Amino acid sequence: MEQASNIARRRKSALADGSPDYTAKRDELVQVASRLFKQKGFKATTLNDIAKEAGIDRATIYYYVASKDELFQEAIGGILNANIAEAERILKEEGPDPRAKLELLLEVLMLSYEANYPHMYVYIQELMHDVARDSSPWAKLMVKQTRRFEKITMLLIAEGVAQGMFREDIPIRLAVNGLFGMFNWTHRWFDPQGKKSAREIAQVFCTIFFDGISQPA
Template sequence: MCQSRQQAGRTAVPTTNNTSRISQRRKAAIAEGGPEYAAKRAKLVQTAAVVFREKGYTTATLNDVAERFGTDRASLYYYVGSKEDLLYECISTVLDANLEQGRRIAAGPGTVREKLTELVTLTLKSYEEHYPYAFVYIQEDMSHIAGRSTEWAEELVGKTHEFERLAFDLVSAGIQAGEFRSDLPTGLVTNGLFGMMNWTHRWFVPGHSKHDAAEIAGTFLSIFLDGMART
């Protein structure tokens, strides 16, 4: 009797056969692209992002996400296959948009200073626009993601490195063109720039902070560009 009561109180977890059937239903639903299903799945990803922000990805569980979403863990498998799927959706939402715009900025017209201004402004406005997805992206240690031998982890790390390379190449071009001082290591300078931007996740809460993304970007750019200017 005690064992039956304990089992009755547990959250149902799909068995192997059930998981296979749910996986097939999930793939079919995603392929069909019904608006109601897509909206519910997007809401789930948004809920997961909030939970990951509050608890951290490692600590948070699918049960936490399910409870906040107002359902049980078993029902989540109709929308995603795992907690890692949710992390991928949170991060790729931000990264894909930033990378596409970053490529456009780098390949477009303008001086190095103008392009870096656009890139920094893009990064911080994206954080503001895509919060809390962007928070989860910055909060999660990319070295941990890189350590996962999965296709999606390699994809995210590769895209992150490409975005960082855009800034590195712009700084390097500025030095070669004589726009920036040449006595500082390019990699260290670029890391310093990203360090300023990434640290905002510790104190910048869009909609609740004293400064908005545009003001933060302008201040950071003043510090960076003035510091890199040739004297």
């Protein structure tokens, strides 16, 4: 118990100090953990697995992180913050019509999946539903951010309906569920090194989606 408390104090001190070497090692552990979470599943992956893959012993890994949950939260938190900030910017932007804004928003989402591979896919694949039932402050923030991203999408579709650009007979909530269903299902097959880039996939999905809700000429 005393040894664990000592390691926790050293970890807290090192985090506060924020030296480049310490930060770089934590970032490396986040990357290693994310790969293992994707390969083995979050629940099946242990800190021993992560330490072994990173070339350090279990005792040493506690100097950098307290748990695998901490590694996961480190990977996801900043990504959602960045996505929300970009979504808010697109919503407030003057000039583009609702369809153009939605295309930009969905491109941001898919590019985020590519740039942060496989972090977001681990979240979608294994933990999104668990987070929705979690009462911790971090989980509540994740749910709030996810709902805000969905709300912005709904606002843009509603704006398109009001302008006569999109059909009125399709419930907006169902349209949004179908839209995110397409993008979130990419966790099953998308590969950043594959034949289709994230931007190309976003463009194809937008074509499929908008051809289904656009008003006939």
